[in-house]
Every structure is written in structure tokens, then in C-alpha cells.
Amino acid sequence: MADQGEPSQSSVHAYRGDGVTVFYDIRRCTHFAECVRGLPAVFDVKQRPWIQPRNAPADRVAEVVRRCPTGALHYELDDGPPEAPDRPTRIRAVPDGPVTLRGQLAIETPDGELRDVRAALCRCGLTENQPFCDQQCKRAGWKSQQADDALDHE
Numbered sequence: 584m585a586d587q588g589e590p591s592q593s594s595v596h597a598y599r600g601d602g603v604t605v606f607y608d609i610r611r612c613t614h615f616a617e618c619v620r621g622l623p624a625v626f627d628v629k630q631r632p633w634i635q636p637r638n639a640p641a642d643r644v645a646e647v648v649r650r651c652p653t654g655a656l657h658y659e660l661d662d663g664p665p666e667a668p669d670r671p672t673r674i675r676a677v678p679d680g681p682v683t684l685r686g687q688l689a690i691e692t693p694d695g696e697l698r699d700v701r702a703a704l705c706r707c708g709l710t711e712n713q714p715f716c717d718q719q720c721k722r723a724g725w726k727s728q729q730a731d732d733a734l735d736h737e
């Protein structure tokens with residue numbers, strides 16, 4: 584993995600391509616589908632495995648992996664630099680969903696500190712993969728407006 588730190592969960596799988604390895608953590612994927620839209624020849628849920636990095640040049644694979652807003656996807660180039668963090672760090676509240684961050688992140692998790700460059704953090708409180716969003720928000724029909732209203736009445 585690149586020096587943003589290794590996800591400690593065993594839910595991370597590696598997919599080898601030509602000059603690039605893609606790492607995927609299913610527990611952090613919230614199905615924004617940026618990857619599928621960006622490079623359908625590589626990210627295709629109808630094929631097995633669903634990630635086939637050999638179907639595109641390494642730099643193109645890396646470019647689309649960087650679009651993943653949750654940090655479920657990472658890459659390592661055989662002959663290239665690790666992913667550079669965004670500067671300044673960018674933070675966005677997704678309507679009815681997590682807070683996404685892009686930058687030089689040091690995230691406290693139950694397994695210790697995780698260094699990363701992208702992450703989607705739970706703000707509904709329902710996740711079973713603290714502190715990351717695991718889509719429980721969507722399953723529960725959680726609405727961020729309710730949280731905003733509660734703050735207004737404090």
C-alpha cells in the first residue's frame with residue numbers, strides 16, 4: 584500500500600494489474616459508483632472478480648481510484664508516487680449520508696490510528712464499522728435534515 588497507511592481490516596482485497604495494484608475494502612464502500620462510472624472496463628460488478636485492473640493503463644486506473652470518495656479504493660503504482668493528499672483538506676456533508684474528507688487524514692479507529700487520504704465518516708451514529716459510513720444510514724432511511732433540525736432547537 585501507499586504511505587497513506589494500511590487499512591487494518593481483513594476486508595481489504597488486492598487486485599493486480601499491469602504496473603498497478605488496486606486495494607478494495609468492502610466495509611468502506613458506500614456504492615457512490617464513481618469507479619463504475621469512471622472506468623467500466625475495470626470496475627464491473629457483473630464480472631468476477633469485479634475489479635480487473637489489467638483492462639486499462641495503470642495511470643488511468645489510479646486516476647479513477649482517486650475519485651472514490653470513501654477510501655474503499657486505494658492503489659499502488661509499481662513505478663509511480665503514492666497518492667498525494669488534497670491540500671487544503673476538503674470536507675463535505677453528503678445529504679442523508681456521511682461526511683466525506685479528502686486530505687492528509689489521521690483517523691482514530693477502534694484498531695488504532697489510520698493514515699489515509701480519503702474517507703467517509705458516519706454522522707448518523709448507526710454504522711457497524713466505526714468511524715466509517717457503512718450505509719446503515721441508507722438502509723434505515725436516516726435523514727440529515729432531522730439532525731439539522733435537532734441542532735436548531737438546542
Ligand code: SF4
Binds near residue numbers: 615653
Ligand atoms: S467509488 Fe468507492 S465507494 Fe463508490 S462504489 Fe466505487 S469503491 Fe465503492
Ligand code: FES
Binds near residue numbers: 681705719
Ligand atoms: S452516515 Fe452512513 S452509516 Fe452513518
